[in-house]
Structure formats: C-alpha cells, structure tokens
Amino acid sequence: VQLVQSGAEVKEPGASVKVSCETSGYTFSGYYVNWVRQAPGQGLEWMGWINPNNGDTIYAQNFHGRVTMTRDTSIATAYMELSRLTSDDTAMYYCVRGGYCIDAVCPPGSYWGQGTLVAVSS
Amino acid sequence: QSVLTQPPSASGTPGQRVTISCSGSNSNIGRNAVNWYRQVPGTAPKLLISTNYQRPPGVPDRFSGSKSGTSASLAISGLQSEDETDYYCAAWDDSLNAYVFGPGTKVTVL
Numbered sequence: 001v002q003l004v005q006s007g008a009e010v011k012e013p014g015a016s017v018k019v020s021c022e023t024s025g026y027t028f029s030g031y032y033v034n035w036v037r038q039a040p041g042q043g044l045e046w047m048g049w050i051n052p053n054n055g056d057t058i059y060a061q062n063f064h065g066r067v068t069m070t071r072d073t074s075i076a077t078a079y080m081e082l083s084r085l086t087s088d089d090t091a092m093y094y095c096v097r098g099g100y101c102i103d104a105v106c107p108p109g110s111y112w113g114q115g116t117l118v119a120v121s122s
Numbered sequence: 123q124s125v126l127t128q129p130p131s132a133s134g135t136p137g138q139r140v141t142i143s144c145s146g147s148n149s150n151i152g153r154n155a156v157n158w159y160r161q162v163p164g165t166a167p168k169l170l171i172s173t174n175y176q177r178p179p180g181v182p183d184r185f186s187g188s189k190s191g192t193s194a195s196l197a198i199s200g201l202q203s204e205d206e207t208d209y210y211c212a213a214w215d216d217s218l219n220a221y222v223f224g225p226g227t228k229v230t231v232l
C-alpha cells in the first residue's frame with residue numbers, strides 16, 4: 001500500500017492549492033481517504049474525508065466552504081483543494097487511507113502519504 | 123482548542139511504564155472508538171492503537187490502549203529511548219460531526 005502526494009507548493013494569500021494523493025497496492029474504492037494537516041510546531045487537524053466509491057464527502061466545520069475533496073477512480077487518486085488561502089494555512093498536508101470503520105466512521109488508519117508542504121506567503 | 127484533553131508532557135526512565143491520558147465527553151470518547159497515533163517530528167504520524175485497544179500489525183505489545191467512560195489511556199511499558207516522541211489521541215465527535223485529535227503529549231525518556 002502506498003500513498004504518494006504531490007510536491008511542495010508556495011502560494012500567495014487568497015490563492016487556491018490542489019494537492020494530489022496517488023494510491024496503489026489496494027482497491028482504491030474500498031477505503032475512505034482522509035486529509036489531515038499540521039501547522040509548523042502544532043498538532044494534527046482533521047480536514048475531512050472522501051468515500052472514493054461514490055464521491056461522498058464530509059468536511060470539518062473549520063474548512064466548510066473552502067475545501068473540496070475529489071477523486072479520480074480511473075487513476076486511483078484523491079485530491080484536496082483549499083481556497084482563499086491565508087498564512088494560517090501554511091502547514092504539512094497528509095492524505096491517509098481510512099482505517100477500521102465503525103458506523104460509517106472511517107478514521108485515519110495505518111497508511112499515510114509522505115505529506116505535502118503548503119506555504120502561504122506574499 | 124481541542125475537545126480532547128491530553129497532558130502536554132509525560133516522562134519516565136528506561137524500562138518504566140508511562141501512561142498518557144485522553145479526556146473527552148459523551149459526544150466523542152463516550153460514544154466512539156479512540157485511536158492513538160505516534161509521530162516522530164519531521165515524519166508522517168503512525169497509527170499505534172485502533173478502536174480503543176487494538177494494535178495494528180507491527181506495533182509492539184509494549185503499547186496498550188484502554189477506554190472507560192469518557193476517558194482513554196495509552197500505556198507504554200518497558201520504556202525505550204526510541205519512545206521519546208509525540209503521541210496523539212483521536213475520536214469521532216458526534217456534535218461536531220468531525221474527527222478530532224487531542225493536542226498531543228510529548229514523551230521524554232529520562
């Protein structure tokens with residue numbers, strides 16, 4: 001199982017960023033893909049997930065209206081786009097395969113991408 | 123500010139047992155499973171404990187998880203120098219409709 005993310009990005013305030021997460025080694029449609037971010041020196045923050053089987057998403061309230069998670073099943077890749085960036089969005093962004101699910105809750109599991117650093121600066 | 127509470131730090135000497143607490147409420151830990159993650163700075167986090175007490179393959183049995191009511195705990199027995207890193211608890215929160223992480227606990231091996 002591998003999740004390989006796109007490279008680091010530098011963006012200006014107000015811009016958008018789209019991070020990709022190319023998966024392999026398992027059935028893409030069978031596991032949710034979570035997105036988790038970590039600002040420098042800070043803790044982990046869950047952003048949301050996408051069900052690759054049907055495209056259903058749940059977003060954390062902190063990101064409502066700014067985040068969009070999509071997927072392309074033909075290439076087993078998930079995407080996370082964050083708009084209206086501010087300096088507070090400077091962070092490492094991780095995609096994570098969903099782990100053991102209970103009652104449709106499929107939290108981050110054992111397989112994480114390597115992370116994508118997004119820096120927001122003018 | 124997280125809805126889960128963890129002590130900022132914990133410490134022990136090699137071989138000792140260290141316990142990290144994670145306190146929540148009925149909307150998160152009280153109703154949902156707890157996961158624990160370990161993160162070495164500069165690397166991606168790693169799932170350490172799943173659904174309260176399950177160890178994923180490859181996780182040593184020195185690590186154990188438990189849950190009671192609205193609190194959970196991670197215990198590290200036979201503390202080793204390599205255990206000196208950051209640990210996070212996490213659970214689904216029904217009120218927030220979100221997966222929430224604790225603020226993290228830094229373990230120091232004295």
